[in-house]
Amino acid sequence: MAESKLSILDKGRRTALDEAELVAALRSRDERAYTAAWIELSPMVRRLVTRFFGVGADTPDLSQEVFMRLFRRIDELRNPNALRGFVVSICLGVARNELRRARVRRWVRLTASGDLPDAPVAGPDLEAREALRRLYAILDQVSAQDRSLFVARYFEKMEIAEVAVAHGLSYGTAKRHVTRATVRINRRIEREPLLARYLDLAASQRASARPDHQARRQGVDDDAGDGEVGDAIDVLDLDLRSDSSGHDSKEKT
């Protein structure tokens, strides 16, 4: 069945393969399946990589690395219908590894200043570009795990359950880690007045632009998605030392 659709692909016709069929083709090590997977999944991968590192990241190479790992580890995927989640988890893993390697390179002063080179950012206006630059500068300071959780939860808008799967965590653990990562990053944002003011303004505009019923709906969704956040927060403790260092001591690779 997959063979027939891949044959159609050979003829230049674009057809949608469901995940299970693509997984089966990939497991058969058919090079045409590689092409199909690239066509189907590379936009998502490139977008995720870009969101993780910001505009200017070396997305082609990282995307290629993600697919190489996908092809090598495709046999580890137990549920053929969870291919996208599998790819996201691989992508986040590759991104975390790349982030750690970049920090090692920075540690050994492979750049002249010792800092990561500024990535060019695009945006609607100068203020937004500056806010975006400072946001990624903060993300560069937190741990790879915190950044990965933050990006997955807010940039990719993944549910807590998806974040948990993508990071190999239990639901509760993922929820706690996401909350902690969010608070840690926000504390750094608070230390950047320009960025904090920009985000406050954006948040207030967003709230004012949203109809009340949508706002209420959003709150219900949030509660439904996250569970009783307030209740959970009450019992959470935050290790301020890990916050000050910017690294989570319980970080998982």
Place this chain on the structure above:
Amino acid sequence: MREPLMIEEVTRAENHARAAAELVLGSELLPGPVPLPDFGALLARRSWWRRARVLGVIGAMGVFAFLTVSRLRETSPISYVVDGTVAISDGVIDASATTGGALASIHFSEGTEVGLAPGARLRVVGSSAHGASLALDRGRARFAVTHRPGAHWSVATGPFTIEVIGTKFTLDWSPQKERLVVDLTDGSIEVRGASVGGPVAMHPGERLIATAADRRVTLSPLVEPSASPDIQPTSVVRPSVRAVERGRYTGASAMSGRPAPGHSSSSSRRSSRRGDLAMAAPGRDWAARVQPASASASASASPTTTSSSPAPTSSSPVVASARPALALEAAVPAASASVLAPPPPPAVAPAGDSRPSPPARPPASGGVTLGVGGSACERDAAQYRFEKMEAGISLPDFYTLAFSSPRPDRSHSWCGQSSLRVDADFNDAGRRNFFGRFAKETGQVVIKLHRSTDFTGKTVTVHFFVDGPPDARFNAELVVVNRGRWVSGPPSGQLSTGRWLTISHTFDAENEAGVPGSSNPGPFPVGGTSPVSSCDRLGLAIHSTGGRRVWAGAVYVDDVGWK
């Protein structure tokens, strides 16, 4: 420090996070086209690299394992397996139960083999990664020690210790006789022990016989490498080594290690009663030339040795062989390596032939030999070191006139920086004196002791160097004067020039005096015995004995001591 999260903080953080996400998503650009990678080639290449990496890791682990095992093997003590009918208990390997001629074998893990003859008992005292310490309590054992860098093997037998690097040799230790026989067939070893003095280096083809009881050490060529003296026919008299020179063997036919006919075993035992040989090895290639006990200074002891004793002037071999043995050490100075070659055989001069040989000049070698004694200097402190001109030095003015002009010299020394030098001029001119010597046939240095000294039981040692033509031959004699009676050790055998020699003698309470052939007249011709309890003089006599009858040179005397 931990603090609970506040709801307000979390809510604010989430609001900021959502705003940040909007900022990011709002700034997002549409992804441009990206060329399709050639995943087939990339996967193949990465697969090759993975294989290479795996092989590299395996190789590295192999190297690590090899190094670890090598290190363990280097640091773990060697082990051994015993083959044969032996009793083993706590490292003691007793071959008493071994019957017949079969050897019990001990195979060490690094390749060393030890064979035990029936009746032998060996103890493995300790072992390390580099060797083992063994002790041969009794009997005969054959050792084939594998040569390895850093190997250290030692075998203790009674008071002796044999240091081994890598060699094949046979040990025979008799606790009853306190006698050690070492036959070295390959490699080199060093024998140490109380009666040996400093380390005696042995070279292939040599046999060392050391007797602890009378502190006698003999070094001879190994005629029968596999035979022990114990299994030699009883009719064969054990050779008695009298003098050892550094140089080379003068040839099998000239070796005096053969038993001397007419040399009875009783006289041999007697002759070895008080002899002492202290051999210092300054690290030069050397070998031994052996003189039979009966070949005294004047070559009078054995008629059969006249071919190697060019000056047969005496007549009583029995008396000569009955004298206590005296031994010599010879150290070749570095500057006179040319004399290491075997000296030409001395021409045999017929008895009474006093035709003078052409005058010979001292060799140009001369050179400087300072501190030849090496470590022996630290061990043996001499009473007279001649670092300055000592008082009481004299040369006889009658009977022994070959020496003249005693003076300090800084070109030769056994220890320290200087020695006593006398000019030597040997010839047979003039008439023979009343004891048959030409006046300049013998030279003698006499030291008047600072105080009267009792030499009973003491070993007197004198180091000297004779500079002269290489074919000159002479013997040496140590003498003390007790209340006017000259008491000397037996004259040494044939000695040659160009090397440091050590003469020592241990005096008894009663010592034979006036021995015919001696260079010292008194109490000749009375003879008899004399104590040495009150001696006021000590001397060294050099008697020219070789075919060359006329030669000139110098004699350097250093480090005269007793203990």
